[in-house]
Amino acid sequence: xxxxxxxxxxxxxxxxxxxxxxxxxxxxxxxxxxxxxxxxxxxxxxxxxxxxxxxxxxxxxxxxxxxxxxxxxxxxxxxxxxxxxxxxxxxxxxxxxxxxxxxxxxxxxxxxxxxx
Amino acid sequence: xxxxxxxxxxxxxxxxxxxxxxxxxxxxxxxxxxxxxxxxxxxxxxxxxxxxxxxxxxxxxxxxxxxxxxxxxxxxxxxxxxxxxxxxxxxxxxxxxxxxxxxxxxxxxxx
Numbered sequence: 763x764x765x766x767x768x769x770x771x772x773x774x775x776x777x778x779x780x781x782x783x784x785x786x787x788x789x790x791x792x793x794x795x796x797x798x799x800x801x802x803x804x805x806x807x808x809x810x811x812x813x814x815x816x817x818x819x820x821x822x823x824x825x826x827x828x829x830x831x832x833x834x835x836x837x838x839x840x841x842x843x844x845x846x847x848x849x850x851x852x853x854x855x856x857x858x859x860x861x862x863x864x865x866x867x868x869x870x871x872x873x874x875x876x877x878x
Numbered sequence: 879x880x881x882x883x884x885x886x887x888x889x890x891x892x893x894x895x896x897x898x899x900x901x902x903x904x905x906x907x908x909x910x911x912x913x914x915x916x917x918x919x920x921x922x923x924x925x926x927x928x929x930x931x932x933x934x935x936x937x938x939x940x941x942x943x944x945x946x947x948x949x950x951x952x953x954x955x956x957x958x959x960x961x962x963x964x965x966x967x968x969x970x971x972x973x974x975x976x977x978x979x980x981x982x983x984x985x986x987x988x989x
Contacts, residue, residue: 766920793975795976795977797979804979804980804981804982805921805966805979805981807976807977807978810975810976812975817975818975818976853920853921855920855921859975864908864909864926864928866911866923866926867911867921867923867968867977868923869913869920869921869922870920871919871920872919872920
């Protein structure tokens with residue numbers, strides 16, 4: 763398996779524009795996470811999907827952020843409109859959730875977003 | 879909010895020395911995991927220790943967990959320049975499916 767695949771790797775956009783980040787989780791994994799990493803705040807969980815259903819979106823900053831998982835092999839994180847403070851590295855991670863929850867997460871390489 | 883807090887924030891050592899990083903957390907956990915991140919890359923899972931375990935080894939890595947003190951340590955023995963990276967602890971709280979990460983320790987191993 764190629765691992766978790768994110769696209770694009772880098773995105774530079776102007777303030778006010780819509781940004782869409784994409785993620786392909788590892789085949790067979792039933793849990794998907796979107797994280798945001800900044801120097802100031804570290805790694806923050808934005809949203810968690812289980813079996814394509816959003817379970818916890820309490821980390822989504824505000825209404826400008828939305829995430830979807832239309833099927834088990836694809837998820838998107840959309841920011842509309844984007845603002846300079848959204849500049850960060852966005853990571854997608856997937857795992858195989860089991861009852862005992864002793865499983866690891868596999869991370870993609872991240873999308874470095876710069877909003878100017 | 880951050881569940882895990884690593885200490886120190888940065889650590890600089892020479893090749894061959896041992897590196898010890900600590901992590902403290904606040905709530906009861908199901909397990910604690912350590913991840914590594916090279917500059918500009920994603921996080922890579924290193925080791926997982928369950929709440930009923932006290933120590934675990936994997937190659938040059940040794941992890942301890944003290945649930946009474948809500949703390950964990952990661953020891954890298956005989957460090958190499960290639961170990962230079964940021965190291966994060968992540969906790970899976972009891973009853974939750976998500977991982978909460980600390981801000982990490984930046985480790986620099988000089989040749």
